[in-house]
Amino acid sequence: MRRRIAMVAAVTALMGAGGAVAASPAVAGPRCATGNHCVFWGSIDTARHSYFDTDRDFSNDTFNQSNGTNGGYGQTVNNNVYSASNSSSSGYESHFYDTVGGTGFLFCLNPGDYVDTAGTDRPGTTNGDPLPASLRDRASALVLRGTTSVDCY
Ligand SMILES: [Ca+2]
Ligand SMILES: [Ca+2]
Numbered sequence: 001m002r003r004r005i006a007m008v009a010a011v012t013a014l015m016g017a018g019g020a021v022a023a024s025p026a027v028a029g030p031r032c033a034t035g036n037h038c039v040f041w042g043s044i045d046t047a048r049h050s051y052f053d054t055d056r057d058f059s060n061d062t063f064n065q066s067n068g069t070n071g072g073y074g075q076t077v078n079n080n081v082y083s084a085s086n087s088s089s090s091g092y093e094s095h096f097y098d099t100v101g102g103t104g105f106l107f108c109l110n111p112g113d114y115v116d117t118a119g120t121d122r123p124g125t126t127n128g129d130p131l132p133a134s135l136r137d138r139a140s141a142l143v144l145r146g147t148t149s150v151d152c153y
Contacts, residue, residue, distance in 0.1 A: 027086075027087070027088065027089075027091075027111040027112030028087045028112060029085035029086045029087045029109070029111075029112055029113060029114045030044055030085055030114055030116075031044040031045070031048065031067060031068070031085055031114075032048075032050065032085035032086070032087040032114075033050060033087060034087050034089050035052060035087065035088065035089040035090075036050040036051060036052055036087050036088075037050070037051045037052075037084070037085075037086055037087070037088065037092075037094040037109075037142060037144065038050045038051070038084060038085045038086075038087065039051070039063075039077060039081045039083070039084045039139065039142075040063070040067070040072075040081070040082060040083040040084065040085070041063045041071055041072025041073075041075055041080055041081075041082060042069075042071050042072055042082050042083065042117065042118075043068075043082070043083055043116055043117050043118030044067075044068075044083045044085055044114060044116045044118070045067065045068030045069055045118070046063075046067065046068060046069055046070065046071040046072050046082075046083075047063035047064075047065065047066065047067055047070050047071060047072040047073040047074075047075070048063060048065040048067040049061050049062065049063050049064060049065065049077050050065060051142050053144060054102075054142060054143050054144050055141065055142050056097075056100065056101050056102040056141040056142075056143065057078075057100045057101070057140070057141065058076070058077040058078040058079075058081075058100070058139065058140050058141060058142070059076065059077075059078040059100055059140070061076070061077040061078070062074055062075060062076055062077060063075050063077060063080070077139075078100070078140050079137050079138060079139070079140060080137055081096070081136070081137065081138070081139040082117045082131065082136050082137065083114070083115055083116045083117050083118075083131065084096070084109055084114060084115055084131075084139075085109070085113075085114035085115075085116075086109040086110065086111055086112060086113055086114065087111075087112070088111040088112075088144070091111050091146065091147065092111065092144040092145065092146065093108050093109065093110055093111065093144070093145050093146070093147065093148055093150070093152055094108060094109040094142060094144065095108040095142070095143045095144070095145050095148075095150070095152075096108065096139040096141070096142055097139065097140060097141040097142075097143065098138050098139070098140060098141075099140050099141065100140045100141055101141060102141040102143050105150075106135050106138055106139055107131065107135055107152070107153065108145075108148075108150055108152035108153070109152055109153050110127070110152045110153065112127075113127040113128075113152070113153050114127065114128060114153070115128070115129060115130065115131040115153050116128060116129075116130060117130045117131055117136065118130070125151055125152075125153055126153065127153055128153075129153065
């Protein structure tokens with residue numbers, strides 16, 4: 001929450017000083033190209049799939065992008081997501097769900113934030129934390145949402 005307040009303050013300051021500023025500045029998550037919402041088979045250094053928009057069915061997607069060690073390349077995304085990174089260029093949160101179709105909320109990421117199972121922190125709800133074991137290998141759908149009151153990573 002502190003981080004979000006700081007960002008709002010920074011944007012407000014920029015607008016006051018410069019005038020025209022893009023409404024939603026790009027915020028890049030690690031290992032994920034601008035504008036995308038990325039999922040990884042293992043840590044954020046393993047094979048990746050990049051989503052540009054909502055996708056309510058992971059069963060027809062694979063980890064099809066080389067990235068770091070390439071572990072998991074070619075595997076199905078469905079029920080195989082261990083880590084994720086949000087590089088939205090439009091301020092969208094990434095919300096992940098347990099079932100194809102998009103029900104059973106699991107977790108969400110704020111723009112620019114990520115979860116990494118190789119992270120050294122204990123599982124929690126802070127940017128960069130590992131995803132708790134109970135939420136790994138479960139995501140089956142991604143829904144992009146504008147700013148919500150949900151406590152995201
Ligand atoms: Ca799909
Ligand atoms: Ca699932």
